Amino acid sequence: MGHEVQTFFDPPTGSWSYLVVDAGSRQAVIIDPVLDFDAAAARTGRSGADRLLQAVREHNLDVAWILETHAHADHLTAAAYLKEQLGAPLAVGAGICKVQQTFARIFNLGDGFPTDGSQFDRLLQDGDSLPLGELTIRVLATPGHTSDSLSYLIGDAVFVGDTLFMPDVGSARCDFPGGDAATLYHSVQRLYALGDATRMFVCHDYPPAPRPPRCETTVAAQRAGNVHLRDGVGLDAFVALRTARDATLGMPRLILPSIQVNIRAGQLPPPQDNGVSYLKLPLDVL
Template identity: 55%
Template sequence: MTAFFDAPTNTVSYVVRDPASNACAVIDPVMDIDYAAGRIAYHSADAIIAHIRDEGLELQWLIETHVHADHLSGAPYIKQKLGGRMGIGEKITAVQETFGKVFNEGTEFQRDGSQFDRLFADGDSYMIGTMKAQVLSTPGHTPACMTHVIGDAAFVGDTLFMPDGGSARADFPGGDARALYRSIRRILALPPQMRLFICHDYGPNGRDIKWETTVGEERAHNIHVRDGVSEAEFVAMREARDSTLAMPRLIIPSLQVNMKAGELPSPDATGKRFLKVPLDTL
């Protein structure tokens, strides 16, 4: 497994390879955007592509742990270059229904998840070469959040952070603090030695950026959901904390693009593409 940290969005993407073959999967890749200038770039995705080519790997899967609100997906760009299938949780349809209305997408926007190659249900599995990956539904941050368990590692998306980072917010449309607590406890029911790989880290209190922890470490030390924290305590903390948080800087472009499997808006008659900014909605 190789991690790639995108500093502008504090996002960690992963290339997971099958030790018995040259097959691999990419989890949560990033597309770069200069939002103020309206410019797209692919530096983060190109680094992943270069690694896969240098290692002689075959890309089989591009996995989104959920519809991200803080970065744009680089999956379509990587798929165009290397192939592979795009997968996300089946509750993407609920996200598409909610934000299709927010962004006034109209009837031409299909809200059935058909933009993706595979919609995962709880308990589904898929193969990366000879290596089996298991999918757990872990909603709360968003309805479509999934945890992917691959060997002795689980990729948890935004559901959990490092122990000193706590947990994801649950105040986006479709989020639910109570569901988030139950999802986290489901993850923490995995074996204590299970390695957990997170999607974001912000270096609390000035520490170095980290992205790997374990179930045991989270159960003992997570500041929000360590063992002994009740559901009621967590929900009260999460809802109070979320009420103080600003919206992510890239939420407007991220949701519009990511709910469509990372595809950018179609160009108009002049060849220009535009994003929408809904007012007084989010």
Template identity: 65%
Template sequence: MSAQIEPFFDPSTHTISYVVYDRPGGHAAIIDPVLDYDAKAGRTGTASAGRIRDFVAAQGLSVDWILETHAHADHLSAAAWLRDTLGGRIAIGAEIPAVQRIFKGIFHLEEGFRVDGSQFDTLLHDDERFMIGTLEARALFVPGHTPADLAYQIGDAVFVGDTLFMPDVGSARCDFPGGDAATLYRSVQRLLSLPDDTRLFMCHDYPPEGRAPRWETTVAEQRAHNIHLRDGIGEGDFVAMREARDATLEMPLLILPAVQVNIRAGRLPPPESNGTSYLKIPLNLL
């Protein structure tokens, strides 16, 4: 059975979230949902996630999974809110403890913060299979952007997370703690070895001027036209380009709040004695 796919583009963070389902009235997975965040006020909101909730309700879907491709640095995850609202299990790659260890130190998190991935319901390993109703899904380990990235293959569709972008944008950065450009190159080669007509769904789109946002491409299109990773570009050339480019990039606007929330599966830090949750800003560290 072919997967039915509904995208949700968030213009504030350039993120595309997805509902993937087997049939109306059937079973669904939600991929990379966004929790709204007003950086000026330090206030969260659920308008974006509410669009997903409303679609799920309108289609009569039962949510089996809320799938994270990685601990995002550019948006806060709405996974916890959607699980509380719709049910399902929050899943992420089994290497997430490596990311948690790095950022527990960077943010000097509370002693009780565990770095074993237990904040998530399920930790998925490379090539692990699981079901979304009648659809079979497969986890693909694709590190490089972070040490713990997964892509999700569901039928002829692959949700690539932060590995590839649209061909005219290229590839994801690799300069976050634990990232590595050579590792990303090898991960992308794994994706581009899939059949040419495999549909690839992006996690983000940062369109050049004059182009509307897009998020679906194919292996063949990426191999022919990706400005960073098309056929003929070797690992050494890619690594040199990626590292030089990353050295010019600013940190994402939301990296400090986002990572603190996302390594907790979308939960806010525990409230302090006054009942308020706080986020930390490490000075002169990143």
């Protein structure tokens, strides 16, 4: 039961997206697609998503699922556009409902904005499985960075979203609404229990110079060398480290536009009477 992992990098946001293909059936899944966004002009684009589409069409793939690891705060998702183009269902963790409730208040979205996850086709729970040709996608809840964070285990590969970065970068921040450093610690231990040979694919890479961006590591490499969560780092030490580090971090550059789009499953806010969609900037809130 072989599978292929094709990787797609978005330099402006340091984001990795994935196309995972079951070699036997040629069914595929797209994980964490990115919508282009020029923040200065507030203009969206589809060049990154179109590279995924090109790969799907060139190889005559049947996309069975579009999967989000969580509601990202550092890029806008292209999931709605890809769903429109491919007809594939979109899935996210059931924790999205809590994220929607939190940010519906922050953005004052009103009673007309559903906070039940109904913008998505399927809400996933820990332990769920999804078919992918001859393979099975195993769903692992890995909260801590956010309350809705999931990881997806496909064969010998696990796609961890922002739970962990490359070993020389460390772990995800835990100071967003719904984040918790102790919860992240336990989620990472769960990933480490998958076995040293498990390949691990991250959603972002912010490499120290002069290393180029990378997306793949292993559980063994993380356990041996992750600068925040290698073997031997206990819960209390990690929570202290993560809490101190988070206190020094500013908000991600695209958090306000990203969250407003991503809790809508990639749809832009409804156009106003002039036909234009608008994003909100809540002042002095975050």
